[in-house]
Amino acid sequence: MIERIGIVGGGQLGRMLTEAALPLGFDVTVLDANENCPAAQVGAHQLRGEITDGAAITELACQSDVTTWEIEHIDTRALEVLALKGQNIQPEPTTLAMIKDKYNQHLFLEDRGIPVARSVSLGRGLERGEIASDVNLTNASALFGGQLIIKSRYGGYDGRGNLKYNGESAEELEDILGRDLYAEQIVDFSKELAVIAVRDTAGRAAIFPTVETVHEDNICHTVTMPADIDPRLDAAAQEVAHETLRHLGGAGVFAIEMFALDDSVFVNEIAPRVHNSGHLTIEANETSQFEQHIRAITGMPLGSTTMRAPAAVMVNILGTRDEPLSRAGLEKVLALPDTHPHFYGKDPRPARKIGHITVLGADREEALATARQAREALAV
Amino acid sequence: MIERIGIVGGGQLGRMLTEAALPLGFDVTVLDANENCPAAQVGAHQLRGEITDGAAITELACQSDVTTWEIEHIDTRALEVLALKGQNIQPEPTTLAMIKDKYNQHLFLEDRGIPVARSVSLGRGLERGEIASDVNLTNASALFGGQLIIKSRYGGYDGRGNLKYNGESAEELEDILGRDLYAEQIVDFSKELAVIAVRDTAGRAAIFPTVETVHEDNICHTVTMPADIDPRLDAAAQEVAHETLRHLGGAGVFAIEMFALDDSVFVNEIAPRVHNSGHLTIEANETSQFEQHIRAITGMPLGSTTMRAPAAVMVNILGTRDEPLSRAGLEKVLALPDTHPHFYGKDPRPARKIGHITVLGADREEALATARQAREALAV
Numbered sequence: 001m002i003e004r005i006g007i008v009g010g011g012q013l014g015r016m017l018t019e020a021a022l023p024l025g026f027d028v029t030v031l032d033a034n035e036n037c038p039a040a041q042v043g044a045h046q047l048r049g050e051i052t053d054g055a056a057i058t059e060l061a062c063q064s065d066v067t068t069w070e071i072e073h074i075d076t077r078a079l080e081v082l083a084l085k086g087q088n089i090q091p092e093p094t095t096l097a098m099i100k101d102k103y104n105q106h107l108f109l110e111d112r113g114i115p116v117a118r119s120v121s122l123g124r125g126l127e128r129g130e131i132a133s134d135v136n137l138t139n140a141s142a143l144f145g146g147q148l149i150i151k152s153r154y155g156g157y158d159g160r161g162n163l164k165y166n167g168e169s170a171e172e173l174e175d176i177l178g179r180d181l182y183a184e185q186i187v188d189f190s191k192e193l194a195v196i197a198v199r200d201t202a203g204r205a206a207i208f209p210t211v212e213t214v215h216e217d218n219i220c221h222t223v224t225m226p227a228d229i230d231p232r233l234d235a236a237a238q239e240v241a242h243e244t245l246r247h248l249g250g251a252g253v254f255a256i257e258m259f260a261l262d263d264s265v266f267v268n269e270i271a272p273r274v275h276n277s278g279h280l281t282i283e284a285n286e287t288s289q290f291e292q293h294i295r296a297i298t299g300m301p302l303g304s305t306t307m308r309a310p311a312a313v314m315v316n317i318l319g320t321r322d323e324p325l326s327r328a329g330l331e332k333v334l335a336l337p338d339t340h341p342h343f344y345g346k347d348p349r350p351a352r353k354i355g356h357i358t359v360l361g362a363d364r365e366e367a368l369a370t371a372r373q374a375r376e377a378l379a380v
Numbered sequence: 381m382i383e384r385i386g387i388v389g390g391g392q393l394g395r396m397l398t399e400a401a402l403p404l405g406f407d408v409t410v411l412d413a414n415e416n417c418p419a420a421q422v423g424a425h426q427l428r429g430e431i432t433d434g435a436a437i438t439e440l441a442c443q444s445d446v447t448t449w450e451i452e453h454i455d456t457r458a459l460e461v462l463a464l465k466g467q468n469i470q471p472e473p474t475t476l477a478m479i480k481d482k483y484n485q486h487l488f489l490e491d492r493g494i495p496v497a498r499s500v501s502l503g504r505g506l507e508r509g510e511i512a513s514d515v516n517l518t519n520a521s522a523l524f525g526g527q528l529i530i531k532s533r534y535g536g537y538d539g540r541g542n543l544k545y546n547g548e549s550a551e552e553l554e555d556i557l558g559r560d561l562y563a564e565q566i567v568d569f570s571k572e573l574a575v576i577a578v579r580d581t582a583g584r585a586a587i588f589p590t591v592e593t594v595h596e597d598n599i600c601h602t603v604t605m606p607a608d609i610d611p612r613l614d615a616a617a618q619e620v621a622h623e624t625l626r627h628l629g630g631a632g633v634f635a636i637e638m639f640a641l642d643d644s645v646f647v648n649e650i651a652p653r654v655h656n657s658g659h660l661t662i663e664a665n666e667t668s669q670f671e672q673h674i675r676a677i678t679g680m681p682l683g684s685t686t687m688r689a690p691a692a693v694m695v696n697i698l699g700t701r702d703e704p705l706s707r708a709g710l711e712k713v714l715a716l717p718d719t720h721p722h723f724y725g726k727d728p729r730p731a732r733k734i735g736h737i738t739v740l741g742a743d744r745e746e747a748l749a750t751a752r753q754a755r756e757a758l759a760v
Binding site: 001019022023024025041042043286295299300301303304308309325326327328330331334335337338340341342343345355360 | 381399402403404405421422423666675679680681683684688689705706707708710711714715717718720721722723725735740
């Protein structure tokens with residue numbers, strides 16, 4: 001039986017994975033460069049090191065019965081080599097490598113008939129001044145009717161490395177200069193959805209109810225379960241999640257982010273890990289995404305994803321300035337019905353995710369109103 | 381705002397208090413003599429020291445904004461002095477001292493009109509051989525119609541220090557020799573019940589639904605919520621819990637254990653702390669007993685005690701031998717519906733509580749059957 005779980009990364013996702021793993025009797029070690037990282041604060045052992053350091057990842061894997069990750073921007077090659085040598089790495093590192101290159105991910109899904117937005121590679125040539133004259137970009141713009149977004153193939157996170165292109169210039173060009181880029185047609189979506197899908201080592205799948213996500217400044221702001229969508233659209237989202245999961249290798253949680261049109265969905269991108277859109281599952285579902293991931297990678301059967309209440313809403317707590325956490329107003333938050341704050345043990349910085357609040361309620365409107373009250377009451 | 385919580389004792393109760401406190405952003409330190417105690421394994425800081433050592437308790441309290449405990453067999457005097465000096469100790473140490481002496485607790489409740497079994501002090505004189513001739517005991521036996529139990533005033537736990545007296549001799553006399561004793565009339569109860577009651581610093585109370593507890597060999601074996609009792613009996617149990625709480629000082633959780641007769645209840649004893657009969661609240665209620673205690677002692681408002689499912693059952697996992705934890709059969713446990721194991725990070729020893737399993741279900745019978753299956757599937 002698996003005893004020791006290694007996690008590459010010990011931020012809030014590693015922390016909530018640890019909170020799920022310890023009561024089940026597993027031992028957790030995280031690889032993280034920051035002293036007393038969020039996961040270490042809740043009982044994970046910590047190996048100090050960079051998540052991009054193959055040697056450190058190898059050390060972690062060699063002292064673990066199974067190794068996983070909380071973030072995709074890590075040394076994938078090291079994990080692929082470890083898997084080839086027979087180490088238990090979950091999910092499959094080749095799937096991680098495929099997903100990490102977002103343009104490649106796009107082509108992979110397109111090849112398998114999963115609906116995605118159209119995209120074109122831009123190569124690495126794009127430099128300031130060339131933006132209006134780049135041939136690939138000009139062609140892509142013509143192809144996509146001028147509606148396109150320039151994206152970094154690697155390393156994008158919370159919308160960083162993405163740039164909306166207006167046909168002439170782009171203001172935040174510094175962010176993408178010298179990077180591998182691709183252009184993606186802008187889908188005129190009505191909503192953003194996400195589905196958390198998980199598969200165990202026996203190949204059995206569990207799919208969580210579809211959530212609606214609302215982003216502000218490219219950062220996930222509000223998540224609502226179930227999504228307020230037509231049942232046929234919901235069925236389409238669930239079907240696309242099922243079908244997408246079928247093509248992803250290994251055991252564990254995958255978060256499938258989608259754009260919803262009137263009666264169909266496009267996959268926006270996949271996160272091969274537990275995801276912000278699933279934090280509300282801690283309270284909202286019989287088994288949380290974190291416990292599902294732990295069950296999956298340790299060879300255990302998955303749990304039920306049935307909801308514990310008719311509706312759930314999650315709002316992120318973002319830092320506003322570089323000051324120690326205050327938690328002022330927490331007494332107002334805890335006075336609200338079925339309201340559950342989670343702080344991550346991180347020092348606030350502007351726009352940094354330092355916690356979240358989940359609210360369960362009798363319906364979406366009620367839960368959403370309570371979540372807004374909670375977020376407004378809290379001054380971090 | 382309170383930041384640092386000190387807990388005297390870092391066993392499984394301190395562990396589950398820590399698991400509730402950290403997501404709310406509190407910092408926890410436990411006082412415990414055992415290296416890497418269960419609470420330290422999930423992120424509590426640990427002060428190494430005996431829970432009966434007043435100096436260690438004082439050190440803990442002086443580095444904490446509020447100090448509480450997970451066990452009553454601690455240096456109560458030190459806590460009383462600290463409270464007099466203005467340290468924030470919750471609940472009130474005088475209440476702890478009153479409860480710790482079980483005979484005194486009995487008299488205290490009797491004086492305030494709370495129904496309790498009749499009892500008589502036996503003093504400390506009872507020695508082997510004197511058992512049949514002890515005057516107090518003979519009188520008590522006559523008074524109670526020969527139906528009595530000899531109990532230690534101090535230090536009893538999981539039935540240790542209790543002795544059923546058959547009028548002539550008692551086999552396990554060693555257990556109580558030289559201790560302060562009292563005799564209690566045996567109540568011919570039909571069921572054992574418990575109610576978790578909690579009060580915050582503003583004096584507001586929250587009462588959990590009544591549970592039925594089943595003991596085997598004096599150790600809590602199964603807990604069912606809600607108790608399968610007549611609504612009038614339930615109302616009586618809730619009323620007695622309310623009334624009892626009114627007489628207990630300070631903020632925090634109190635577990636009120638009761639004997640149920642046909643249409644009335646007797647208080648058996650009070651635990652001035654979170655309690656085994658409330659472990660199932662982690663999954664079964666909107667707010668767990670552990671979070672309620674943390675909210676209460678930190679000056680926060682209490683949460684709702686509403687159930688998340690129609691029925692919940694908890695079974696303890698007891699060690700059977702002195703061997704490392706095996707968890708064999710965990711995959712069968714996790715395959716059961718809405719079943720949630722909690723291991724405490726303790727090495728198994730015979731009859732030692734090393735974990736528990738909570739099952740939620742559509743009704744008591746279903747949850748109970750699943751819980752039994754779960755317990756049987758697991759070989760620790």
